[in-house]
Amino acid sequence: MKVGSSSLTTASGGLDADRVDALVDVLAKVRSGGEKEIVLVSSGAIAAGLAPLGLTRRPKDLARQQAAASVGQGLLVARYTASFARYGVRVGQVLLTTDDTSRRAHYRNAYRTLDQLLAMGALPVVNENDTVATDEIRFGDNDRLAALVAHLVRADLLVLLSDVDGLYDGDPAKPGTARIAEVAGPEDIAHVEIGAAGKAGVGTGGMVTKVEAARIAAAAGIPVVLTSASRAADALAGRDTGTYFHRTGRRSADRLLWLAHASTPRGALVLDDGAVRAVVEGKKSLLAAGIAAVEGEFTAGDPVELRDTDGRAVARGLVNFDAKELPRLLGRSTHELARELGPEYEREIVHRDDLVVM
Numbered sequence: 001m002k003v004g005s006s007s008l009t010t011a012s013g014g015l016d017a018d019r020v021d022a023l024v025d026v027l028a029k030v031r032s033g034g035e036k037e038i039v040l041v042s043s044g045a046i047a048a049g050l051a052p053l054g055l056t057r058r059p060k061d062l063a064r065q066q067a068a069a070s071v072g073q074g075l076l077v078a079r080y081t082a083s084f085a086r087y088g089v090r091v092g093q094v095l096l097t098t099d100d101t102s103r104r105a106h107y108r109n110a111y112r113t114l115d116q117l118l119a120m121g122a123l124p125v126v127n128e129n130d131t132v133a134t135d136e137i138r139f140g141d142n143d144r145l146a147a148l149v150a151h152l153v154r155a156d157l158l159v160l161l162s163d164v165d166g167l168y169d170g171d172p173a174k175p176g177t178a179r180i181a182e183v184a185g186p187e188d189i190a191h192v193e194i195g196a197a198g199k200a201g202v203g204t205g206g207m208v209t210k211v212e213a214a215r216i217a218a219a220a221g222i223p224v225v226l227t228s229a230s231r232a233a234d235a236l237a238g239r240d241t242g243t244y245f246h247r248t249g250r251r252s253a254d255r256l257l258w259l260a261h262a263s264t265p266r267g268a269l270v271l272d273d274g275a276v277r278a279v280v281e282g283k284k285s286l287l288a289a290g291i292a293a294v295e296g297e298f299t300a301g302d303p304v305e306l307r308d309t310d311g312r313a314v315a316r317g318l319v320n321f322d323a324k325e326l327p328r329l330l331g332r333s334t335h336e337l338a339r340e341l342g343p344e345y346e347r348e349i350v351h352r353d354d355l356v357v358m
Contacts, residue, residue: 001027001040001159001236002146002213005047007229008076014051015044015052019229021083023161026233027123028087036236037118039153041126041146073127080125092117095129096145107258114153142278143213144261149258151220158217158224159235160210165228166242167192169209183245186215216261219249227356228325256356259316263303267296267323267348276308280357285348286317288329297321306350317355320347321330 049072170177225244234241275290338346
């Protein structure tokens with residue numbers, strides 16, 4: 001379940017204890033039978049830090065956002081800890097950046113932490129690590145983070161809580177609009193004009209990010225319910241509420257979903273036509289012989305975009321070499337490189353296991 005800042009705080013900043021307790025009441029009741037496990041992705045750290053720091057609105061500059069998150073994250077988790085303690089439920093804080101989910105070792109650590117918390121009966125409270133995240137390593141919104149966490153923990157359902165009770169075919173504040181009860185695929189809402197972030201000024205999302213998160217999760221085989229925080233109990237009980245997004249695909253390799261939707265490319269490799277066919281159609285690794293040019297500055301392990309000669313992104317992957325190493329490797333076979341430079345150069349520039357076709 002994902003809950004946004006506007007559902008937890010006042011418009012001027014600061015946590016609304018009654019709202020937090022109401023959400024916790026629902027989640028604790030669902031867990032009480034022992035048949036369901038819950039992972040909560042919770043926004044609200046920056047919003048919770050506004051009032052204590054004397055800020056009236058969410059700041060636009062990154063430094064003050066990080067400062068607000070530093071103050072607010074402790075307040076947010078403390079509030080959840082106290083509220084869940086009423087039911088004897090322990091919570092565990094998990095803060096993530098995109099680096100924690102697109103890099104192989106970091107990804108395994110995130111999975112193990114969440115898996116162990118659930119195994120020990122704790123309820124994970126996940127948030128983006130806003131205190132240290134920079135523009136280059138941010139998810140951008142917790143709706144997308146929630147879709148990816150749902151895939152990571154192999155969830156049976158993703159519930160996205162909004163400040164409206166579902167997706168509407170127009171502005172829900174205007175007469176004549178209707179709630180869309182079900183979405184079987186993207187074509188069902190192609191005609192809908194979807195709004196951006198709300199007026200409260202405490203969050204970064206809006207209906208656009210929630211629909212995109214629903215699309216990501218549904219394509220990965222996870223159904224989604226989009227509804228309001230006041231209808232959370234109905235959503236978890238399977239009652240008719242909000243908008244239900246049907247599965248549109250099957251589960252993919254976990255890390256590749258994160259690579260496609262959570263990583264920010266640090267540079268680009270331009271591929272010749274043969275390499276494009278090998279990567280896209282043949283599902284092959286990318287070798288130095290197929291690279292025509294290198295763009296940007298990156299280091300080994302960074303995500304990079306793979307482009308055709310027209311500049312179109314065809315894939316994304318984790319590169320095995322620094323940008324400064326690549327120019328002398330381009331267009332050459334791995335055997336030639338191994339003979340001249342040593343056996344460590346007889347490897348792929350991007351391995352097929354670290355590559356996703358876009």
